[in-house]
Structure formats: C-alpha cells, structure tokens
Amino acid sequence: MKNFKIDLIPGDGIGVDVIREGRRLLDQIAGISGISFEYNELPWSCEYYLKHGKMMPDDGLSILSDCDAILLGAVGFPGVPDHISLRQLLLPIRVQFDEYVNIRPVKMLPGLSSPLKNECMDFVCIRENSEGEYCGKGEWRNEGKADETVMQQSIFTRKGTERILRYALEYAKKTGRDNVISATKSNALNYSMVFWDKIFEEVRKDYPQITSSKMHVDALAGYFIMHPERLQVVVASNLFGDILTDLGSAMLGSIGISPSGNINPEGKYPSMFEPIHGSAPDIAGQGIANPMGTFWAISLMLEHLGCHAEAALVLEAMKRVLQEGKHLTRDIGGNATTTEMTDAIIDALRI
Numbered sequence: 001m002k003n004f005k006i007d008l009i010p011g012d013g014i015g016v017d018v019i020r021e022g023r024r025l026l027d028q029i030a031g032i033s034g035i036s037f038e039y040n041e042l043p044w045s046c047e048y049y050l051k052h053g054k055m056m057p058d059d060g061l062s063i064l065s066d067c068d069a070i071l072l073g074a075v076g077f078p079g080v081p082d083h084i085s086l087r088q089l090l091l092p093i094r095v096q097f098d099e100y101v102n103i104r105p106v107k108m109l110p111g112l113s114s115p116l117k118n119e120c121m122d123f124v125c126i127r128e129n130s131e132g133e134y135c136g137k138g139e140w141r142n143e144g145k146a147d148e149t150v151m152q153q154s155i156f157t158r159k160g161t162e163r164i165l166r167y168a169l170e171y172a173k174k175t176g177r178d179n180v181i182s183a184t185k186s187n188a189l190n191y192s193m194v195f196w197d198k199i200f201e202e203v204r205k206d207y208p209q210i211t212s213s214k215m216h217v218d219a220l221a222g223y224f225i226m227h228p229e230r231l232q233v234v235v236a237s238n239l240f241g242d243i244l245t246d247l248g249s250a251m252l253g254s255i256g257i258s259p260s261g262n263i264n265p266e267g268k269y270p271s272m273f274e275p276i277h278g279s280a281p282d283i284a285g286q287g288i289a290n291p292m293g294t295f296w297a298i299s300l301m302l303e304h305l306g307c308h309a310e311a312a313l314v315l316e317a318m319k320r321v322l323q324e325g326k327h328l329t330r331d332i333g334g335n336a337t338t339t340e341m342t343d344a345i346i347d348a349l350r351i
C-alpha cells in the first residue's frame, strides 16, 4: 500500500469549500485503490493573519518541507491587502521550494460549454513561476508628494529563463506535441523580453523537430480566441502566464475549472497543486463554488505522485458528470451546490 503525506492549505473564501470536497474525493480514491493519504491540514489564511500578524508561522516552510505534495485552495480576502496575502504565503512557497514550473492545461472536456464558437482546444501553458515580474522588488519614493514615483522591477536571470524555456520545449517533445509558442513583448519591454527572446532563440536550436516561434502577448491573447485549435504548448513569463491562463480557463466556460501544478522538477522540494482561481469573495460562504478546478489539480497531483491510473480515474469521473449535465454548478450552467457536484463525481468514480 502506497501512502502519501499531503499538506492541505484551504486558505480563504471558496478555497475552504473546494479543499473540503477535495479531501472527500481523495478519501474516495483511497477507498477504491491501493493508495492511502495522510493529511496535515494547515489553517494559514487571512483569518490566521488577522490573529497572528502573519499569513503562516515563521517555520511554515519547514513544516511543509517533508510532505509528498501540497494541495492549496486559494488565499486572499477583503480585510487583508492582496499583496500581503499573496506575498506572505503563496509566493514564498513557490519561490523557496523552487517550484519554477507552473503547468496549466487548457483542455476542452466533453460537456463543458465554451463561450467561443470554436471549441477545439487542448493545449498546455507553461508559466515561469519563480522570478520575472513577480520578484517583488521595487521602490516607492516621495509618498504623498507631487513627485511621488513607484518602480516595480522584474528580474529575469539566465538560469531562470533558460530552464523554463527548455522545460517547455522538452515537455512538447515528451508529450508528442510539435509546436511551442513563446509569449513576448520585446517591442515595449526592451530589457526583460529582449533577453527572454534571446534565450529562447538559443534554446530552441536544440529542438529542431519542434516548430517554435514567439508572439507578442497581446497578439497571442487574440490568437487564443481566434485559433485555439492551433495551440499546443505556450510558454510565458510569470505575469503573462498568469493572465493568459485565466483567459484559457474562461475559454473553457469558467475560471472555476482549471488546475495548476507548481512543480519543482528536481523533486528536491514538494510540489504544490491548486485550482487557478482565487478565493471568490463574491460567492464565498454560499456553497456554490465549482470544485472541478481542485479535482483537476488533484488529478495533476496524482500524476506527479506516479499514480497514473487514479489520476485518469478522476478526470474520467469529472467528464462523466459534465456530460450527464445534471449536477453542474451555477458557473457552468447548472444549479447544483459544491457538495452535490462532488457527490456526483464521487459516485462516478465508483462506476
């Protein structure tokens, strides 16, 4: 019997609901397979911040360091500035655990309904997850004065840029995809993106079998809408990847569907899995959040842990419930609650 230690961080808002349901799903998987899960549920959240003045304890990262994987709901809630909640919890985990790959599939599942006429989409976004625009460096000068000025830095290192571009090309090669598009904006960002493009040129030479090209991120956003069927692998910096993947999920019909894997490819630290959505304060506490983003993240997590059959089982159960169409949450056109949709997916797992 394989046993995995999973650290759960439900976080805030609907994060709490979707992780509660995610845990039920994991229990069900354990019940029907040869694997088991041991959970360590951590209360780190905005509520924790209001009590303790920090989003996680000082030894938070060392608490997480011995688990097999982290499953996170969402962090951020009105009452605590978003830059504090994000920068004191989510970003330190991604950066300190060197989870430099953020992998986000955009795949139309049967039963979903896209707002686009063209529903043919099955591609993967690979987002740089450890530096770039989210490095957190900058300066705030002359606050409140007439010449008040802020500077927000981006940091792109050769190591950080090369490894993510190589990962994307390598991923394409391994998964039998023959096209990689790199998101740039080197017409306006005359240091960071010129450098990004230069490294892309160097790395792509090692992959002559893959058609690779760059596209300005604004044009690429349009391309997502106009020609989603042509996309296979998209590689992007931290900020661009963040924006493009909410767009990708909306193309599937809801922000609540898509998953995200924050991967430390070397396996030196635990990787973290989460839905791409946030804490959705507008629907928090109503029990109507779509749990599918979390379930899909669980599928990615199982894949990462080497449980390929179980990972596939979760996706199959989701597809079955989507196609049946009777237990859908409101964001994708139904009126089921989060728990009702989970019940249906758990039932579908048993079939």
Ligand code: NAI
Pocket: 014, 073, 074, 075, 076, 077, 078, 082, 086, 090, 255, 256, 257, 274, 275, 276, 277, 278, 279, 280, 281, 282, 283, 288, 289, 290, 291, 293, 331
């Ligand atoms: P959001 O993703 O929370 O919500 C955007 C819209 O999508 C809302 O209308 C919401 O109701 C809807 N939505 C999101 N997830 C849904 C689901 N599972 N089912 C049904 N509808 C869903 O983004 P927003 O409003 O920009 O951020 C809210 C808070 O979440 C902020 O504090 C933000 O900083 C935080 N956030 C945290 C993230 C994380 O923990 N990884 C990611 C994005 C935002």
Ligand code: MG
Pocket: 242, 243, 246, 276
């Ligand atoms: Mg985002």
